[in-house]
Amino acid sequence: MPTFTQDAIATKKKKQIELVGVDLYIITDKGIPQFADGEFGPFKCEFISNRGTKVWPGFVSPDLLMVNWYRCRFMATKPIKDHEVADFLVQLSKKWEWSAAQKLWNYDGEAGYSKAY
Amino acid sequence: MATHVVTMIPGEGTGPEICEAVRMVIDASGVDIKWEYEDIGLDCLEKHGTLLPEKTIQSIAKNKVALKGPTTTPIGTGHKSANVTLRKVFDLYANVRPVRLIPALKRPWDKLDIINFRENTEDSYAAIEHMVSDEVAQCLKVITWPGSYRIADFALKWARDNGRKKVYCVHKANIMKMTDGLFLEAFREAAKKYPDIETGDIIVDNCSMQLVRNPGQFDCLVLPNLYGDILTDLCAGLMGGLGFAPGANVGDNCAIFEAVHGSAPKYAGQKKVNPSAVLISGIMMLRWLGEKEAADRIEKAMYAVLEEGKTVTYDVGGTAKTDEYAKAIIDKMRKTAN
Structure with a gap:
């Protein structure tokens, strides 16, 4: 008789995975990071959030508490491979200090990442 | 006008x-x-x-x-x-959620008069979630020093301004030593400004048990977002339900x-x-x-x-x-x- 663990493993479903971007966590005391159009090839900054609140583009309350840690979402403007993410990080490291990068994938065509408020 | x-x-x-x-x-x-x-x-x-x-x-x-x-x-x-x-x-x-006995609602408590101060903007509510593989979902719990300090400061000041005597920080810093540890550390730092208020801390699971056994022992509680979300509803239940x-x-x-x-x-x-x-x-x-x-x-x-x-x-x-x-x-x- 299968165990609960074996039953659970048997329910796993493989999904079609597509790499579509990167969330990059930048540390800076100089305010909201700014990136030039085309600065990072196929990676275009879609939004920046701080403590989960979107701070670019659009309205930012002057009262908003911000810390020196920004989530910058870079979406690919064309189909990309892993090595392009590595190249992107090398380029970005020349200007910015970052704490972590999280690849963004679609699973069976659905986003596997949350939006920012 | x-x-x-x-x-x-x-x-x-x-x-x-x-x-x-x-x-x-x-x-x-x-x-x-x-x-x-x-x-x-x-x-x-x-x-x-x-x-x-x-x-x-x-x-x-x-x-x-x-x-x-x-x-x-x-x-x-x-x-x-x-x-x-x-x-x-x-x-x-600051999510301020007071609960107190309403005379007409028959409740089994002799005393219930708690003000909960729930941090309202960070913790696992920062909306940072990823499917990091097709089998694994991940949510970042974001706790910051200024975010933690200001809710503690806010609660302590509210307590002082409204004649309350005791403010306790609710946490799980024994397990989440970095995140809840920072929340507790910021609370302790803020508490130094309020020597006239009795301050202390309590682990969230013990707090839950104590609330349903003897809610009269609590005065003001300061909580990170997720624990606050849950325990404030628990406190509403002590009072007689969300209707009040x-x-x-x-x-x-x-x-x-x-x-x-x-x-x-x-x-x-x-x-x-x-x-x-x-x-x-x-x-x-x-x-x-x-x-x-x-x-x-x-x-x-x-x-x-x-x-x-x-x-x-x-x-x-x-x-x-x-x-x-x-x-x-x-x-x-x-x-x-x-």
């Missing part, structure tokens, strides 16, 4: 009928308020393509105070909660007062839902606006109507409609005044 201008957001489901009843009571108290009605929620999504229209945001930004009815948050869709968005946009970092649980979301320059219950869409239009939670939130708002006398008058009349039990809603054993209950409170206020 009115003394106060307040943004009124009736919300959805039973929200409009509840808010209308509450407006009637507040207006009858003699306070001079001009109400600016604005929309929010699923109806707005159909009408304006957004749960939270810009016009609503601008009204709150201008008036700096709002009274809000319940809204519906779509589950499992791509839409963000309008409530959470409001908190983020205005950085309403008020709340306020407060930032440095703006405050939104609201009930914490849902919009109960199945009862919409029937005028049978108890408006007390929004009314008590309105009472909190009046005190916030400096209208203490009117707040006390409404509260006293509401308690008296509940105590009599003749004109109360179905959830507390009566048959009165929402507006009939409100009119009974207004009559009681007028009789007391005469």
